[in-house]
Amino acid sequence: MTHKLLTALAALSLCAGSVDAKQWPATTAEVIAASAESDWRNPDPEQTLYLDINGGRVVIELAPEFAPAHVDNIRQLVRQGYFNALPVVRSQDNYVVQWGDPDGTRDLGKAQAQLAGEYARAAANLDGFEPLADGDVYAGEVGFSQGMPVARDTDQGQAWLTHCYGMLGAGRAEASDSGNGAELYVVIGHSPRHLDRNVTLVGRVLTGMELLSTLPRGTQALGFYAKPEQRTPISQVQVAADLAPDQRLPLQVMRTDTEAFAAFIASRRTRTESWFLQPTGHVSLCNIWVPTRINQPADSSD
Amino acid sequence: MTHKLLTALAALSLCAGSVDAKQWPATTAEVIAASAESDWRNPDPEQTLYLDINGGRVVIELAPEFAPAHVDNIRQLVRQGYFNALPVVRSQDNYVVQWGDPDGTRDLGKAQAQLAGEYARAAANLDGFEPLADGDVYAGEVGFSQGMPVARDTDQGQAWLTHCYGMLGAGRAEASDSGNGAELYVVIGHSPRHLDRNVTLVGRVLTGMELLSTLPRGTQALGFYAKPEQRTPISQVQVAADLAPDQRLPLQVMRTDTEAFAAFIASRRTRTESWFLQPTGHVSLCNIWVPTRINQPADSSD
Numbered sequence: 195m196t197h198k199l200l201t202a203l204a205a206l207s208l209c210a211g212s213v214d215a216k217q218w219p220a221t222t223a224e225v226i227a228a229s230a231e232s233d234w235r236n237p238d239p240e241q242t243l244y245l246d247i248n249g250g251r252v253v254i255e256l257a258p259e260f261a262p263a264h265v266d267n268i269r270q271l272v273r274q275g276y277f278n279a280l281p282v283v284r285s286q287d288n289y290v291v292q293w294g295d296p297d298g299t300r301d302l303g304k305a306q307a308q309l310a311g312e313y314a315r316a317a318a319n320l321d322g323f324e325p326l327a328d329g330d331v332y333a334g335e336v337g338f339s340q341g342m343p344v345a346r347d348t349d350q351g352q353a354w355l356t357h358c359y360g361m362l363g364a365g366r367a368e369a370s371d372s373g374n375g376a377e378l379y380v381v382i383g384h385s386p387r388h389l390d391r392n393v394t395l396v397g398r399v400l401t402g403m404e405l406l407s408t409l410p411r412g413t414q415a416l417g418f419y420a421k422p423e424q425r426t427p428i429s430q431v432q433v434a435a436d437l438a439p440d441q442r443l444p445l446q447v448m449r450t451d452t453e454a455f456a457a458f459i460a461s462r463r464t465r466t467e468s469w470f471l472q473p474t475g476h477v478s479l480c481n482i483w484v485p486t487r488i489n490q491p492a493d494s495s496d
Numbered sequence: 497m498t499h500k501l502l503t504a505l506a507a508l509s510l511c512a513g514s515v516d517a518k519q520w521p522a523t524t525a526e527v528i529a530a531s532a533e534s535d536w537r538n539p540d541p542e543q544t545l546y547l548d549i550n551g552g553r554v555v556i557e558l559a560p561e562f563a564p565a566h567v568d569n570i571r572q573l574v575r576q577g578y579f580n581a582l583p584v585v586r587s588q589d590n591y592v593v594q595w596g597d598p599d600g601t602r603d604l605g606k607a608q609a610q611l612a613g614e615y616a617r618a619a620a621n622l623d624g625f626e627p628l629a630d631g632d633v634y635a636g637e638v639g640f641s642q643g644m645p646v647a648r649d650t651d652q653g654q655a656w657l658t659h660c661y662g663m664l665g666a667g668r669a670e671a672s673d674s675g676n677g678a679e680l681y682v683v684i685g686h687s688p689r690h691l692d693r694n695v696t697l698v699g700r701v702l703t704g705m706e707l708l709s710t711l712p713r714g715t716q717a718l719g720f721y722a723k724p725e726q727r728t729p730i731s732q733v734q735v736a737a738d739l740a741p742d743q744r745l746p747l748q749v750m751r752t753d754t755e756a757f758a759a760f761i762a763s764r765r766t767r768t769e770s771w772f773l774q775p776t777g778h779v780s781l782c783n784i785w786v787p788t789r790i791n792q793p794a795d796s797s798d
Contacts, residue, residue: 404713
């Protein structure tokens with residue numbers, strides 16, 4: 195809670211949790227500093243969206259392994275320019291912001307109008323998944339797969355994305371197949387995990403959350419704005435692959451199937467920074483984020 | 497995620513969880529509508545703060561049962577006008593906003609400059625505490641006491657407030673006794689439960705969170721603002737008891753030691769609104785809030 199957190203980076207070299215193949219340091223900042231180039235990946239530009247709003251850019255990574263039909267549909271909509279100049283219609287405190295066509299008149303073009311919900315996928319072949327040590331209130335197992343927070347139920351044979359801060363979902367009406375990706379929301383508060391498997395999650399915000407989380411809250415039920423002029427317009431949404439390579443953001447994401455990421459989780463779980471009086475010794479899924487960096491390690495000081 | 501949530505209030509009358517003495521309805525909106533006057537309380541004006549910022553008012557309830565010395569000190573500071581015209585110095589996305597004296601020169605007057613941390617209290621006589629059915633990742637037991645989210649460890653004989661959304665804490669530097677309530681923070685993101693028992697929590701925001709959660713994020717480390725002019729000033733902070741009774745907000749809070757609140761938790765745990773495909777069947781501490789109302793039941797539609 196003070197500047198001192200940043201400077202309290204004593205050179206500790208203890209191991210924690212499942213990390214034992216190498217001597218990793220103990221704080222999140224140290225783990226990131228000690229990571230190798232091979233611990234990072236460049237997100238696939240075809241699975242990356244740039245959403246421009248209020249003069250800034252939100253970078254989103256899609257999750258085709260979990261919601262392939264929605265991801266395809268969203269990319270189709272983006273490439274048609276569907277979201278350009280549409281507004282954020284809803285901002286509910288401690289819950290979600292949501293954008294889409296408030297009038298419902300914009301042409302969906304070649305995109306599907308109805309998609310079956312993609313609420314869960316097969317648990318088999320869940321890439322790189324390692325269950326967290328401390329369990330979860332909502333699911334049998336939780337962890338990360340391909341950069342996304344995931345729950346798994348081996349009895350049911352299902353795995354699904356979880357509603358952590360920054361997750362992107364496709365709003366739907368009452369019918370299970372009434373979502374199509376034309377109305378999207380992002381979690382801006384404490385994780386509403388009761389939405390898991392009730393709405394199709396389609397990806398995650400990598401950077402730029404503050405552009406969404408600080409939007410004025412709507413005063414109507416569910417955070418809808420009372421007047422159209424209160425809505426914030428989205429300038430444009432683009433697929434990163436449609437920009438020239440030198441126009442894309444040089445953003446990198448830590449691989450979640452690496453020893454470095456296991457060390458990062460361990461550093462979140464057992465806090466060795468000198469400021470901490472209690473090292474905690476536990477960590478929940480949504481209190482772990484996946485580090486990103488632009489040419490240099492990102493701030494990881496909380 | 498749609499307007500339909502609000503209208504999907506079918507007249508269900510099933511009981512859930514520990515609620516069985518009376519037939520309570522099944523949705524949060526219905527539980528609130530079915531509550532009696534005796535299920536609500538008027539917060540003690542002596543334990544209530546009004547923080548005015550950006551033309552709006554944040555209402556805070558203090559927690560003297562958990563942090564008596566800090567609460568006394570904060571009230572002393574408020575009554576001296578200590579916080580008036582001080583700014584929010586820090587806004588870190590998905591974490592906290594924090595206010596205080598950026599120069600450290602303002603006179604503390606009769607307030608204490610150093611207080612021992614009040615990180616936990618005795619678990620005995622924890623008023624109205626009922627452990628939640630689904631457990632917790634961070635503590636042996638969690639639930640509510642006197643309107644506050646609480647963890648309990650009966651082996652250690654300790655109970656403590658938890659860092660849920662909207663909780664108010666007293667920042668400290670490296671030393672355990674370096675917090676005094678002159679620098680305060682509020683949780684504005686996913687609950688940073690690793691701070692539990694590391695910082696003294698002193699209360700909870702009852703209403704007005706959107707005035708804090710939408711403040712522009714600071715761009716420096718830990719969300720500190722780069723330039724003084726980026727800080728938002730607090731107009732004033734007052735103890736509600738110091739206002740004439742007709743100048744106080746007629747705010748009521750649901751009692752957490754009632755059957756109504758148990759029914760409210762059950763309604764959050766098992767979602768029977770027709771929109772839900774999966775009733776969830778689990779709920780974590782920080783996904784339960786304590787309902788408030790001003791002359792009429794508050795929105796409880798998410």
